Amino acid sequence: MSVQLSVGQVLPGFTTHLTRADLVRYAGASGDFNPIHWSESAAAALGLPTVIAHGMFTMGLALRVVTDVIGDPGAVVRYYVRFTKPVPVPEEGAEVHFAGVVTEIADGVATVSLEARLAEQAVLGAAVVEVRLD
Amino acid sequence: MPISQDHAGCSYPATAPYEVTGAKIAEFAAALGESDNPAYQGTDAIAPPTFAVVLAGAAWSSLFDDPELGLSLARTVHVDQEFRWTRPLRRGDEVSARLTIDKVRVRGTGAFITVSVELATTAGEPVAVASSTLLHQGVAQ
Numbered sequence: 335m336s337v338q339l340s341v342g343q344v345l346p347g348f349t350t351h352l353t354r355a356d357l358v359r360y361a362g363a364s365g366d367f368n369p370i371h372w373s374e375s376a377a378a379a380l381g382l383p384t385v386i387a388h389g390m391f392t393m394g395l396a397l398r399v400v401t402d403v404i405g406d407p408g409a410v411v412r413y414y415v416r417f418t419k420p421v422p423v424p425e426e427g428a429e430v431h432f433a434g435v436v437t438e439i440a441d442g443v444a445t446v447s448l449e450a451r452l453a454e455q456a457v458l459g460a461a462v463v464e465v466r467l468d
Numbered sequence: 469m470p471i472s473q474d475h476a477g478c479s480y481p482a483t484a485p486y487e488v489t490g491a492k493i494a495e496f497a498a499a500l501g502e503s504d505n506p507a508y509q510g511t512d513a514i515a516p517p518t519f520a521v522v523l524a525g526a527a528w529s530s531l532f533d534d535p536e537l538g539l540s541l542a543r544t545v546h547v548d549q550e551f552r553w554t555r556p557l558r559r560g561d562e563v564s565a566r567l568t569i570d571k572v573r574v575r576g577t578g579a580f581i582t583v584s585v586e587l588a589t590t591a592g593e594p595v596a597v598a599s600s601t602l603l604h605q606g607v608a609q
Contacts (some may be wrong), residue, residue, distance in 0.1 A: 350501065363492075363499035365525045368541050376542050380605065389546040394500045394518040401517075407507050408556035410517045416548040 337403055339436050339444045339467065345399050347433035347449075352387055352423050360391040384424050389417040392430065392457060396448045399434040400463050409466045411443065416459035421452055428452060434463075442467050470538040471579050471604070473572050480530035482566040485590045486523060488515055490559045496522065515557040524585040524598035527565035531583065531602075539581075539604050547580065547601040554594050562590045570599075577606030 357371050366388055369376035377385045393415050401407040421428060431451045438445040448461035493515045497508040500516055507514055532541045557563065564587075571582040584599040 356499075360499045363496045364521050366521070368544070370542060380543065380545070390518060390521045390549065391499075393549060394516065394521075397517060398500065398502055401502070401505065401507075405507075407505070407517055408514050410553060410556075412550070412552050413517060414548070414550040417546050 337405060339403075339439065339446075339465075341436055341439055343436040345403050345434040345436070345446065347399060347431060349429055349431045350395060351427050351429050352391075352421070353427040354385070354423060354425065357385065357387055357391070357423055360388055360394075364388065364390060366390065382420060382422065384422045387421040387423050387428075387430075389415075392417070392421055392450055393461075395430070396432045396434075396450045396458060396461060397463065399432050399448055400446050400465060404465055409468075410463060411466050412464040413462070415448075415461040417457070418459035419452070419455055419457045421457050430457070437462075439467070470606075471572055471581065472574060475537065475569050476571050477569065479566065479568040480527070480534075482564040482588075483523070483526045483530075485562045485564050486526065488519075488557050488559055488561040488563065492522070493519065493559060511559065513559040515559075517551065517553060517556065519557055520551055520553070520587060520596045520598050523563055523565040523587050524600070527567040527585040528583070528600075528602075530567050531569075531581070543605045545603045545605065547603050549601075550599045551596055552599075553596045557587075557595060561595070563587055563595060564590060565598075579604045579606070 434446045434448045437447045444465045446463045450458040493513050496519050532539050565585045567585045573580040581602045587595045
């Protein structure tokens with residue numbers, strides 16, 4: 335671990351512009367070809383306004399808030415999220431903002447609470463990462 | 469018979485062994501926009517933590533391929549996800565994934581399904597556990 339973390343520390347956030355191409359790339363990389371991530375009609379059949387980002391994609395992106403700071407992504411030991419709101423990705427794309435704050439350090443493990451927002455709406459709930467600090 | 473509480477405790481056979489390659493790690497890192505992270509490069513590359521979904525996803529197919537459960541991927545929404553890692557996945561690892569249905573809660577025509585997938589090397593070393601709640605939205609009868 336190359337960086338010291340302290341309770342209350344706000345980690346640098348970032349904003350990403352998600353496009354349909356990003357969803358297709360993630361589908362291929364992850365092997366998740368659920369049509370609700372690329373087919374308007376499949377999304378509509380579930381009552382969605384348009385195709386949505388893979389929840390796992392949003393989860394993976396959010397973790398960068400932590401891994402960009404700690405240096406060794408192998409130090410991540412636990413990661414939980416609830417997918418509280420879908421992230422619709424229309425033709426013109428969608429801007430998602432990610433942020434994080436260190437909430438606890440105990441027994442050599444730092445806990446980071448993550449946030450992912452689409453406009454002002456949280457799309458991940460109870461997102462928590464635990465990182466080993468040795 | 470559609471999925472019900474009676475399926476809690478069901479386990480499926482482990483997926484076919486999967487080799488974690490440098491190229492696949494690079495592809496996954498690129499999809500997450502972190503091609504520049506040195507941890508994901510070179511002969512001793514590790515995989516991004518959420519790469520575990522590549523394996524977990526293969527195991528989730530067991531659910532959708534089981535005709536007895538009557539589940540459709542297109543009618544399924546991911547409610548929550550947890551990963552617990554014993555160690556990172558590394559380039560050259562040969563791993564497989566084994567899915568267990570932990571809990572089923574039927575609500576109307578839909579069902580909340582809690583599953584866990586154990587990732588282990590083919591030599592039997594545990595790597596990670598991926599636990600998910602899935603919501604399957606049924607078609608009104």
